[in-house]
Amino acid sequence: MSAPTSTVSAPATTVGGPSLSPIRRMALGAPPGTVSLALGEPGWPLPQVAREALRDLGGTDARLPYGPNSGRPDLVEAVAAFSARSAHPDGSGVSPEQVMVTSGSQAALFALFQAHATRGSDVLVPDPGFVSYVSLAGLCGARAVPYPLGPGGDLDAEALVRTLGTTRHTSVVVLNHPANPTGGMASARGLATVAEACAGAGALLVSDEVYKELWLDAAPVGLHDVAGVEAGVVLGSLSKAFGAPGLRIGWAVGDPEALAPARLVHNAMTTAPAQPSQDAAVALLGAADRVLPGAREHVRRRWATLARVAPGLSATAGAGPRAGFYLWLPLPGRVPAVETEAFALQVRDESLVTTVPGSAFGARGAGFLRVSLGGPLEELEEGLRRLAPWWGA
Numbered sequence: 001m002s003a004p005t006s007t008v009s010a011p012a013t014t015v016g017g018p019s020l021s022p023i024r025r026m027a028l029g030a031p032p033g034t035v036s037l038a039l040g041e042p043g044w045p046l047p048q049v050a051r052e053a054l055r056d057l058g059g060t061d062a063r064l065p066y067g068p069n070s071g072r073p074d075l076v077e078a079v080a081a082f083s084a085r086s087a088h089p090d091g092s093g094v095s096p097e098q099v100m101v102t103s104g105s106q107a108a109l110f111a112l113f114q115a116h117a118t119r120g121s122d123v124l125v126p127d128p129g130f131v132s133y134v135s136l137a138g139l140c141g142a143r144a145v146p147y148p149l150g151p152g153g154d155l156d157a158e159a160l161v162r163t164l165g166t167t168r169h170t171s172v173v174v175l176n177h178p179a180n181p182t183g184g185m186a187s188a189r190g191l192a193t194v195a196e197a198c199a200g201a202g203a204l205l206v207s208d209e210v211y212k213e214l215w216l217d218a219a220p221v222g223l224h225d226v227a228g229v230e231a232g233v234v235l236g237s238l239s240k241a242f243g244a245p246g247l248r249i250g251w252a253v254g255d256p257e258a259l260a261p262a263r264l265v266h267n268a269m270t271t272a273p274a275q276p277s278q279d280a281a282v283a284l285l286g287a288a289d290r291v292l293p294g295a296r297e298h299v300r301r302r303w304a305t306l307a308r309v310a311p312g313l314s315a316t317a318g319a320g321p322r323a324g325f326y327l328w329l330p331l332p333g334r335v336p337a338v339e340t341e342a343f344a345l346q347v348r349d350e351s352l353v354t355t356v357p358g359s360a361f362g363a364r365g366a367g368f369l370r371v372s373l374g375g376p377l378e379e380l381e382e383g384l385r386r387l388a389p390w391w392g393a
């Protein structure tokens with residue numbers, strides 16, 4: 001008997017074969033009892049205001065309608081008011097038309113890429129950088145062009161502008177600061193330089209600032225602090241500093257003309273953000289002055305745990321943390337960069353702790369592991385204890 005032939009057509013070439021994210025790949029086949037220092041999400045409790053909003057779901061009105069495509073007006077207003085706290089040099093604030101509420105900032109990225117990363121164009125992405133930027137560009141039939149970062153993963157605006165000069169047609173330029181996976185930052189001058197270069201090249205500048213509120217000593221500068229709302233689209237999220245990744249609420253703030261086609265994509269994909277999540281989002285944004293300092297305390301406690309439990313790892317990583325919860329850890333000197341993934345797997349299988357091999361974030365990430373300090377404190381302590389001996393620490 002001949003083997004049955006599939007009646008399912010081949011996937012679109014932009015989608016390609018099934019592939020797992022590096023984080024999921026590290027989790028797959030992990031021995032029982034493995035502690036994860038791989039996931040990039042907060043391990044502290046959902047803030048009280050959000051829990052109350054979810055408990056009070058719908059109030060006395062038992063209906064749960066779709067709601068407006070672009071998010072509920074009260075949430076759009078809340079995002080505008082929140083974003084205006086840091087924007088904007090000329091004092092004009094942020095208006096609701098400049099806000100797109102999305103199902104996580106991931107959906108904002110997807111919608112913006114689909115709307116602007118034209119087939120055959122180039123999309124400039126940080127290397128090392130958040131893995132989604134490359135796959136999202138691929139889904140559009142665009143080419144991801146990596147640009148190098150400066151020391152400590154900071155934005156090197158000149159290097160970015162040089163890369164921009166080598167491409168034929170760049171549709172989108174992505175910045176991420178504070179950065180995943182390096183924790184790198186951007187200076188006001190660097191942001192202004194990139195904004196000017198993107199305007200000159202006719203490229204949409206997307207500034208992913210989802211870790212911006214998780215600073216330790218001083219608030220980082222954002223694109224809209226430096227160059228007005230028209231200079232580019234800034235992404236924010238409830239997933240990191242607001243401690244609520246499962247709500248799947250994020251946003252994009254920028255020029256209404258840049259957002260308009262992305263809104264169509266987002267509507268086509270999701271219809272509207274989930275209503276219960278929007279209730280909790282309004283509550284969280286309304287309580288930002290209490291929730292965010294609390295989140296920064298959670299993050300400080302995690303970096304202090306690293307210094308206490310594994311000071312050798314902290315010293316290996318060099319200059320102290322400035323924002324976010326990622327430790328960007330060079331491999332022990334004896335391990336060559338080409339063995340980054342093999343080393344991460346060996347550590348996982350022999351010491352039962354997962355990290356993410358830096359090579360997953362781009363070619364320039366080889367030679368590093370990304371260690372997330374974001375998770376629950378007891379797991380973090382145990383994971384660091386298992387990790388440290390590999391560095392003789």
Ligand SMILES: Cc1ncc(COP(=O)(O)O)c(C=O)c1O
Nearest residue numbers: 040104105106130180237239250
């Ligand atoms: C740099 C960066 N941008 C965007 C996202 C997406 O976050 P969310 O969709 O939960 O808002 C993440 C998630 O890890 C991230 O690290």
